[in-house]
Amino acid sequence: MKLVSPGEASANTNDVPAEAGEEFVRIGEMAKKYGVTLRTLRFYEDKGLLNPHRDGSTRLYTRRDKARLKLILLGRKVGFSLRDVKQMMDLYDPTGTNTKQLRLALDKSEKQLARLQKQRALIDDAIGELSNSMSIVRQMLSERTAAPQASAAG
């Protein structure tokens, strides 16, 4: 029960048209296209982040799903939890101005930005401490190489 007309073989069997329209893609192609695993796509769906159509039991992803996935991946990249991403996407209303959605996104983004900056500060701190420790260790090692002596560590 195909919803789309069969296209010419595109290097793998069991395929969906690779024509201009490219209306639907199945999970395998979708995964490859966006560098995620099948498990990830199913997981996102399970969490309500994606809602692909079905041809029987087979998932069919459309342009819309791709747009959503892109947003999810962007959100993930900037450090949002999937829960946050979902909250923001759930507010999308194709018939409105989405002012609420945008405000929420902005609010969450400001908080996330603050978190990222704090994290960066922590990392810089860690880098400082680590570099410091390393130079001390190097010092100790060179002393050992030169003139053996007692110390205090570990």
Added chain:
Amino acid sequence: MKLVSPGEASANTNDVPAEAGEEFVRIGEMAKKYGVTLRTLRFYEDKGLLNPHRDGSTRLYTRRDKARLKLILLGRKVGFSLRDVKQMMDLYDPTGTNTKQLRLALDKSEKQLARLQKQRALIDDAIGELSNSMSIVRQMLSERTAAPQASAAG
């Protein structure tokens, strides 16, 4: 069955000497002193990172345990896993030059430093993307405030 002579009350009952020597401290004092929880100290012990003496079943921490805990906390701060910290500490030999230990520490530190730098790069990237998105959202919001119009998001 006290191993240490009773000292004068130090604001809390059931205490160990607060004298000059301060040989042993129990878990509560130890935790307060280093800003960790009791659970944490027991957990570290369970993982073989600490080895306090015992007075019956009561843990007694010495100067040595404090030194070790400081190292653990430093390690944690710079992003080492407890497993790594343990590996390094396990190599400590009070009778030797600890060259091996120091080399391992240096090796692990170099790798950790690389990880930290990569993380910082990722965070900087995320900050960039997020700032970018935020300005776009602000733009959209201001457009909506000025002249309502359709869009594409969520």
Added chain:
DNA sequence: TATAGAATTGACGTAAACGTAAAAGGTGCG
């Protein structure tokens, strides 16, 4: 002695985002 404040061990719970089988159904090709 009653009570409050430490301490003990044991063991399940948590968070996040999937990984990894397992068992089974569909399908186009040679």
Added chain:
DNA sequence: CGCACCTTTTACGTTTACGTCAATTCTATA
């Protein structure tokens, strides 16, 4: 027809560093 390949659902496993009871014991003090 059978194999190879894609897909499905279900469900437990993973990682790290503890949190959070629970039940019990010990000790000092009023």
